[in-house]
């Protein structure tokens with residue numbers, strides 16, 4: 001059925017409402033994109049810290065950023081604000097463990113030992129004679145090397161011990177903008193950029 005000119009006139013207010021809705025939606029999305037998802041990360045605090053990546057006492061800064069789930073770099077699901085500490089020297093998260101843990105190395109040692117025992121217990125296949133002999137000799141040598149490495153490298157002090165040795169930040173001037181900090185009962189804050197000394 002074809003719509004008569006008269007009927008179209010009746011439809012007009014409805015389409016205008018839809019158009020208004022579209023404008024509102026567009027504005028909301030624009031506002032979300034400008035003010036929500038793409039909000040700049042903000043420095044909110046600093047402290048004296050121990051960085052496990054630098055293996056040294058370092059200054060770290062807490063950044064608050066708006067996290068969103070990305071699909072091909074397009075934010076699709078806002079996750080909210082999150083605060084994270086970063087080392088000012090290397091830019092990484094200071095308390096994240098680096099390198100292979102000692103536990104994994106011990107597990108590797110045990111695996112090599114068991115492998116060596118199995119290889120020596122198994123009968124030699126004539127067509128794989130060379131390979132099997134290489135493995136028979138190689139596995140215990142590998143286990144021995146891991147053991148030497150484990151006994152020679154001292155057990156690292158725990159993060160707790162490292163942190164205990166670090167004096168708290170005693171700055172009286174903001175390290176980021178140079179303003180004098182307002183000190184109130186051991187905590188300092190910058191009146192200019194709002195960062196906290198913790």
Ligand SMILES: [Zn+2]
Nearest residue numbers: 051054087090
């Ligand atoms: Zn670092």
Ligand SMILES: [Zn+2]
Nearest residue numbers: 174177190193
């Ligand atoms: Zn400041």
